Amino acid sequence: MSTNKNLLAEFKKDFLGSGLSQPNPKVKRPDARTMQITDTEDYRRIIEMRNFYGQEGMRNPYFMERSGPMRDRISVDGCEYISYSGYNYLGLSDHQVVIEAAQQALARYGTHAGAARIVGGQMEIHRELEASLAQAFGLEDCVVSVGGYIANVMTISYLLGEHDLIIMDEYMHNSGVMGAVTSHARRMVFSHNDDQALEWLLKTHRQDYERALILVEGAYSMDGDLANLPRLIELKSKYNAWLMVDEAHSLGVVGKTGRGLCEHWGVVPSEVDLIMGTLSKSFASCGGFIGGSKAMIETLRHFAPGLLLYSTGLPPASAAAALAALQMMINEPERVSRLQQNIRRFAQLAKERGFNVGSAGASAVIPVMLGDTMLALQVMSDLLKIGVMAHAVTYPVVPREEARLRFFLTAQHTEAQFIYTLDSLLKILNRYQKEK
Helix, strand or coil, X not given: CHHHHXXXXXXXXHHHCCCCCCCCCCCCCCXXXXXXXXXXXXXXXXXXXXXXXXXXXXXXXXCCCEECCCCCEEEECCEEEEECCCCCCCCCCCCHHHHHHHHHHHHHHCCCCCCECCCCCCCHHHHHHHHHXXXXXXXXXXXXXXXXXXXXXXXXXXXXXXXXXXXXXXXXXXXXXXXXXXXXXXXXXXXXXXXXXXXXXXXXXXXXXCCEEXXXXXXXXXXXXXXXXXXXXXXXXXXXXXXXXXXXCCCCCCCCCCCCHHHHHCXXXXXXXXXXXXXXXXXXXXXXXXXXXXXXXXXXXXXXXXXXXXXXXXXXXXXXXXXXXXXXXXXXXXXXXXXXXXXXXHHHHHHHCCCCXXXXXXXXXXXXXXXXXXXXXXXXXXXXXXXXXXXXXCCCCCCCCCEEEEEECCCCCCHHHHHHHHHHHHHHHHHHHHHX
């Protein structure tokens, strides 16, 4: 008993007696107004947006509640829209084979993984999915987690620390940025797809740090263009750095059979240290995965917090749906071919009408650049009125004066839908041009 008392006393001394829980007299008591969320800039932007779409004849396109599955056409409040706002790239989210696989997993495993996989939450279907992903994309091994965003954050923040360097493309997805911030590594940014700027940073700073990571996307989620993988591999080898490629928008889309950036460039996947993918873009499910060498993945599997450690495993129905969708991509290569044909055709039709789509045309993400934020928001609402859903992307997600409509294309879309959409968009923009 006395031993327990002594231990408790030591605990209080070490952890409760530090004074951290006591008021610090040197800290000025904050004004109560600084604690109000309604005084923040972000909340004010929500109100401004709500007021903007509250005007007569306008419709708020955000958080619209749909009925039924995500397809090329969706239903909202009894109205049908051509949808370019979903990630269902291969058109598998409502495929009967995928649905039946999820239903069978529900019947066998229930709705829940039950725990973190490192303890009681591991199921056969988890390892079957990981093995299938690794085989499909030429990886030694991979680990699946409950989300693509968290896979990026946890992997980067685990592998890198305060003595390390992360150099990323300026258009890197927020999940990669937040992983870098959380790691406490030194962070540097190079101009988009500018390999000369990247090499200058490596040449100037690499020797000052222990580990270094080059961080890019395979297909960029806002612009739809691709990273120059051979050049990145050359630089990572020359300067002794890891290379991590976020292939959320390229797996299932890019490459002759949808194997992603490595297939597109003819690169052996083992030359890339870390490949990240999601299950929510091409594979009709939810979750994310990291692929790499056996040693890398085994280390992440055991120690990276938030991947498998401290996080409940992927729900069995989600794992089964992704596995079925992956197998369909492999067994039905015409789906990838049809998607790629749609990508090329949409980009061609957009350019013929004078739209600026930047460097897009190799992935399922195609922006139509409008520049002005208010114009983009207005046009988005106008398209909704005629049955087209394509969401605007504005600052701070993209730089100021680079607002755009972003179109996600699928294997289900048709050329007739593209023509109707782009002709309608042209009429809307011409009308605003005349009103100036």
